[in-house]
Amino acid sequence: MSLTTIIPLLTTDRLVLRPIHNDDVAGYTEIWSDPEFTRYFHRPTDPDGVWHALAGCMGCWVLTGVGPWSVVEKASGQLVGQAGLWTEPGWPGIEAVWFLRRDRWGRGYATEAATAALTWVFAQRPDLTEVVSVIVPANAASVRVAERLGMAYVRSEFLHDEAHAVYAVSRAGWVTPTTRQQAYG
Numbered sequence: 387m388s389l390t391t392i393i394p395l396l397t398t399d400r401l402v403l404r405p406i407h408n409d410d411v412a413g414y415t416e417i418w419s420d421p422e423f424t425r426y427f428h429r430p431t432d433p434d435g436v437w438h439a440l441a442g443c444m445g446c447w448v449l450t451g452v453g454p455w456s457v458v459e460k461a462s463g464q465l466v467g468q469a470g471l472w473t474e475p476g477w478p479g480i481e482a483v484w485f486l487r488r489d490r491w492g493r494g495y496a497t498e499a500a501t502a503a504l505t506w507v508f509a510q511r512p513d514l515t516e517v518v519s520v521i522v523p524a525n526a527a528s529v530r531v532a533e534r535l536g537m538a539y540v541r542s543e544f545l546h547d548e549a550h551a552v553y554a555v556s557r558a559g560w561v562t563p564t565t566r567q568q569a570y571g
């Protein structure tokens with residue numbers, strides 16, 4: 387993959403997935419500073435650390451051709467989280483990733499955003515046989531998002547000094563889940 391990599395803009399019923407911007411640092415710092423948010427998901431909480439983490443996200447796009455998007459809520463225009471893809475050396479594959487600011491939990495946004503990313507990557511990469519998700523087992527909400535995406539538990543792996551459950555959905559098994567928008571009105 388080269389520097390000509392283009393990060394597409396994806397839209398869903400309620401969300402826009404757009405490239406991460408330099409001026410997203412304040413929004414991510416606020417999201418990651420919530421102790422409830424970081425219970426199972428460790429992220430820097432100072433603006434300098436946040437900037438470097440976001441630079442890593444953009445680096446993932448450049449180096450691998452996949453990466454995460456900033457998730458913007460259409461109704462408010464607000465940055466509400468991040469979703470998309472991730473991979474790094476030693477990772478179990480291309481991973482679907484998701485997180486939301488706490489006041490947007492429980493609306494089905496994570497499933498909706500991840501669905502757009504999975505649909506995109508399966509179309510973009512004809513050779514891709516599966517997409518995984520790497521989750522701390524106690525993170526019940528995230529496990530539920532994986533299940534809603536049709537992922538099933540595959541095995542346990544020790545990654546970044548922590549035990550993680552690896553979930554996966556195969557290309558053959560990928561069926562776009564119905565968004566939960568109706569359920570949440």
Ligand SMILES: CC(C)(COP(=O)(O)OP(=O)(O)OC[C@H]1O[C@@H](n2cnc3c(N)ncnc32)[C@H](O)[C@@H]1OP(=O)(O)O)[C@@H](O)C(=O)NCCC(=O)NCCS
Nearest residue numbers: 423427484485486491492493494496497521526527528530
């Ligand atoms: C994981 C996360 C994105 C889920 O967001 P969400 O808005 O609650 O997701 P959804 O609305 O799609 O709900 C997903 C499911 O989890 C369930 N759920 C939510 N919180 C739960 C909890 N604490 N325990 C058990 N189930 C929970 C919901 O009821 C829903 O289940 P259902 O489909 O059977 O109704 C959100 O909790 C988050 O951002 N957490 C912090 C960051 C993080 O851990 N990211 C994932 C790293 S792997």
